[in-house]
Amino acid sequence: MAEQLAEIGVFGGSGFYSLLEHREERRVETPYGEPSDALHLGEIGGRRVAFLPRHGARHQYPAHVVNYRANLWAMKEVGVTRILGPCAAGSLQRHVRPGDFVVCDQFVDRTSGRADTFYMGPHAVHISTAEPYCPEVGPLAVEAARGLGIPVHERGTVVVIQGPRFSTRAESRWFASQGWEVINMTQYPECALARELELCYTNVSLITDYDAGVAAESGVQAVSADAVVRVFNENNARLRDLLHALIPRIPSERSCPCGHALQGATL
Numbered sequence: 258m259a260e261q262l263a264e265i266g267v268f269g270g271s272g273f274y275s276l277l278e279h280r281e282e283r284r285v286e287t288p289y290g291e292p293s294d295a296l297h298l299g300e301i302g303g304r305r306v307a308f309l310p311r312h313g314a315r316h317q318y319p320a321h322v323v324n325y326r327a328n329l330w331a332m333k334e335v336g337v338t339r340i341l342g343p344c345a346a347g348s349l350q351r352h353v354r355p356g357d358f359v360v361c362d363q364f365v366d367r368t369s370g371r372a373d374t375f376y377m378g379p380h381a382v383h384i385s386t387a388e389p390y391c392p393e394v395g396p397l398a399v400e401a402a403r404g405l406g407i408p409v410h411e412r413g414t415v416v417v418i419q420g421p422r423f424s425t426r427a428e429s430r431w432f433a434s435q436g437w438e439v440i441n442m443t444q445y446p447e448c449a450l451a452r453e454l455e456l457c458y459t460n461v462s463l464i465t466d467y468d469a470g471v472a473a474e475s476g477v478q479a480v481s482a483d484a485v486v487r488v489f490n491e492n493n494a495r496l497r498d499l500l501h502a503l504i505p506r507i508p509s510e511r512s513c514p515c516g517h518a519l520q521g522a523t524l
Contacts, residue, residue, distance in 0.1 A: 262336050263298055293327075325447050340457060363412075363413075364416070364444050371445070372446070375453050376453065384449070392513055398503050414438055416435075419442070430470035463496060
C-alpha cells in the first residue's frame, strides 16, 4: 500500500456517494478478482472515507455471488482500517420492528459454498470470531442513532442465509425460536473476512420487514423483494444522517483488539 487514501470504509448503495466531499473514483486490482465496483473516495466530517456498493452500482450481484474477498481487499489496499457495513435485513422478533436499526454483535452462518477465507494454505490460520464485531465502534453507532432519535437496538444476532430465496416459514420460525433477532444474506463472510485482514467491522441492520415466520404469526404479509426495497429506500435518509453523525466520532487511533486478530492465529 503506497499511501493511505481512506481510513474508514462503507459498504452501501450508490446513493451514499452524494455524501462525500471532493469525491474521486478509484479502481483497485486485487488477487481475488474485481470488486463489485470502483471505490469512491472522499471526506465526511474531515475524515477520509471509501464507499463501495457491495452489490454493484446496478445491484447486479446478488448476495451469494458478491466477491466479498475482493471488496475487503480493495478497502485495505487504500488504507482503510475501519469498515461500516450497513445492510437491509428482516426481523425475527416482534419487538424488532420495520424501520428499526439493529447494531448486531453476533452472527450465525447458514450460508454454503462462499469463498470465506483468505488463508487457503500452506499454513492454517484460525481467527477468533467469538466477538465478531468491533467493540469500540458499535457503541458509538448506537449513541449516534439515539442522538438522532432513530429507534435502535444496541445488540442482536443476525442469521445469514444463502439466498437468493427468502426463508420458508418453517425455517423462519426455527431461527426465531433460537432467539435470534435479524436475518440477512450478506453479513457472512463479509464480517469474518474483515477480521482476517485485521479490520474493524461494524454492522447496522436496517429492518425492512418481518420475516416469513413472524409475519404469519403477526397477520402481516410475508417478505417480498418490493417491500424490502421500498422500506430500505425510506430508511436511506436516516442512514445517511447516521453516517454523518457517526464517522466524525470514530477515534483515529484504534484501542480495540481487531487490529491484532492474527496474533496467535497461525499454526
